[in-house]
Amino acid sequence: MIAVTAALIGFFAFVIMRVTTPQMTTLFTDLSVEDSSSIIKDLERQGIQFEIRNEGSIIMVPKDKVTRLRMKLAEGGLPKGGGVGYEVFDKSDALGTTSFVQNINHLRALEGELARTIRAIDRIQAARVHLVLPERPLFAREAPEPSASIVVRVRGALEAQQIRAIRHLVASAVNGLKPQRVSIVDEAGQLLADGAQTDPEQAVGEERRIAFEKRMRKQVEDIVSSVVGSGRARVQLSADFDFNKVTQTSDKFDPEGRVLRSSQTREEQSMTADNNGQVTVNNELPGNQQNNGVAPKDQSKKTEETNNYEISRTTKTEVTEAGRVNRISVAVLVDGIYSKNDKGELAYQDRTKEQLDRIATLVRSAIGFDQKRGDQVEVVNLRFADAPSTAPIGEPSGFLGMLQFTKDDVMYFVELGVMMLLGLVVLFLVIRPLVKRILASDEVAAAISGVLTGPAASEEAAPAGQPLLPSGGTSAIDVATIQGQVHAQSVHRVGELAERNPNETVAIIRQWLTEPTK
Numbered sequence: 001m002i003a004v005t006a007a008l009i010g011f012f013a014f015v016i017m018r019v020t021t022p023q024m025t026t027l028f029t030d031l032s033v034e035d036s037s038s039i040i041k042d043l044e045r046q047g048i049q050f051e052i053r054n055e056g057s058i059i060m061v062p063k064d065k066v067t068r069l070r071m072k073l074a075e076g077g078l079p080k081g082g083g084v085g086y087e088v089f090d091k092s093d094a095l096g097t098t099s100f101v102q103n104i105n106h107l108r109a110l111e112g113e114l115a116r117t118i119r120a121i122d123r124i125q126a127a128r129v130h131l132v133l134p135e136r137p138l139f140a141r142e143a144p145e146p147s148a149s150i151v152v153r154v155r156g157a158l159e160a161q162q163i164r165a166i167r168h169l170v171a172s173a174v175n176g177l178k179p180q181r182v183s184i185v186d187e188a189g190q191l192l193a194d195g196a197q198t199d200p201e202q203a204v205g206e207e208r209r210i211a212f213e214k215r216m217r218k219q220v221e222d223i224v225s226s227v228v229g230s231g232r233a234r235v236q237l238s239a240d241f242d243f244n245k246v247t248q249t250s251d252k253f254d255p256e257g258r259v260l261r262s263s264q265t266r267e268e269q270s271m272t273a274d275n276n277g278q279v280t281v282n283n284e285l286p287g288n289q290q291n292n293g294v295a296p297k298d299q300s301k302k303t304e305e306t307n308n309y310e311i312s313r314t315t316k317t318e319v320t321e322a323g324r325v326n327r328i329s330v331a332v333l334v335d336g337i338y339s340k341n342d343k344g345e346l347a348y349q350d351r352t353k354e355q356l357d358r359i360a361t362l363v364r365s366a367i368g369f370d371q372k373r374g375d376q377v378e379v380v381n382l383r384f385a386d387a388p389s390t391a392p393i394g395e396p397s398g399f400l401g402m403l404q405f406t407k408d409d410v411m412y413f414v415e416l417g418v419m420m421l422l423g424l425v426v427l428f429l430v431i432r433p434l435v436k437r438i439l440a441s442d443e444v445a446a447a448i449s450g451v452l453t454g455p456a457a458s459e460e461a462a463p464a465g466q467p468l469l470p471s472g473g474t475s476a477i478d479v480a481t482i483q484g485q486v487h488a489q490s491v492h493r494v495g496e497l498a499e500r501n502p503n504e505t506v507a508i509i510r511q512w513l514t515e516p517t518k
Contacts, residue, residue: 088502107133147177227362240326267302269300270299331357
């Protein structure tokens with residue numbers, strides 16, 4: 001009895017404590033050792049229950065207090081993020097601090113603030129920044145360039161655009177730092193970005209090509225999957241880019257668009273006598289010309305005209321930036337059609353040529369197909385190695401759609417169900433048999449008391465001088481025989497009850513033995 005009672009008390013105490021225990025939720029994750037220690041001290045000072053998981057990087061608190069605790073800890077500057085920021089200057093003594101210490105604190109604060117900012121980026125779990133800010137030597141014309149090294153711990157993998165964003169973020173925060181001088185390394189020792197003076201235009205062009213192929217591939221997959229079904233199409237796209245920068249200057253003259261600018265006219269006239277060009281003594285004599293009469297003369301006239309015209313001229317300078325698309329090649333592989341036959345099995349059927357042509361037309365429209373550029377689009381229908389699964393289960397709608405429980409709610413209901421089931425098992429298998437035994441022991445005690453005290457009570461109840469049996473000529477022998485039979489039946493009944501309930505019988509006899517005699 002004592003063991004069963006103690007077990008029941010312990011069981012119900014466990015059930016009550018389990019039900020009344022507050023539901024724990026996450027307060028902070030990915031905490032450093034310093035931040036975790038500071039937060040635990042603050043929680044212990046406030047007397048708030050908490051749990052530590054994952055070697056102190058995760059702290060759990062009651063769900064109804066998580067919002068208030070986050071605001072309270074934020075007021076105290078927790079968590080700090082595992083690094084020292086500009087708060088290093090809050091408690092420093094500016095009067096007794098040298099310039100060297102101030103410079104070191106400024107460098108520490110700048111590194112800590114940059115690390116906090118980098119951790120705010122998605123997929124960045126932790127970050128550490130090292131800055132090298134060299135001082136300019138005296139009498140030096142050129143100052144050494146600063147550099148930076150960043151070590152990050154990521155969840156998954158960083159994209160090229162995110163790496164470039166981190167480099168430009170750090171370079172913009174440090175005076176004189178160039179993005180090419182920033183090195184980034186992950187926790188596995190893989191070099192994500194080197195600090196060498198590489199050509200940034202080439203890197204940007206390669207990223208542009210990858211981003212273009214990814215965007216076009218997604219567009220083609222979306223439009224094809226909407227026709228053939230999700231997961232029943234594979235798309236590969238390759239783009240040929242020209243990263244050469246071309247500058248072209250051309251002059252164009254229009255012969256029809258001329259305008260008279262200046263005009264100049266020149267006329268010359270001359271007259272000479274005809275002497276056949278001979279020089280003789282006769283011709284040279286003074287009186288010979290008069291005697292010969294009028295000689296024939298030679299006349300000449302010359303006219304020159306100069307016109308200057310302005311012809312329209314067009315000068316055109318074309319600058320073609322790097323990153324032109326020379327050609328796009330697309331390969332689309334689609335699965336066939338699956339339908340159930342008479343036996344209920346999935347039967348494969350090839351797609352018709354008309355369907356493939358329509359899909360090819362959609363793909364050409366999606367990529368901006370240009371035949372002069374040499375683009376190629378191939379759509380092929382082949383059976384996939386993995387057959388489609390059964391019809392997907394739709395999301396519940398209506399009343400079932402409203403009953404959307406979280407994982408914590410489901411676990412809470414499961415715990416309540418298990419507790420109720422254990423309670424019913426204890427009730428029917430422990431308490432109910434115990435109550436039956438107690439009631440049976442009371443019945444046995446009453447029966448034994450009635451049997452043992454029955455004849456004496458009957459004699460005391462009878463009046464003095466009146467026989468126990470009715471008079472009618474019954475002899476004393478018959479009375480003795482009847483009393484003997486009654487006593488025998490009573491003793492037999494008591495023996496049966498004692499055999500069926502030995503423990504209760506022994507307990508009753510012991511109770512009688514311990515009772516004081518009257």
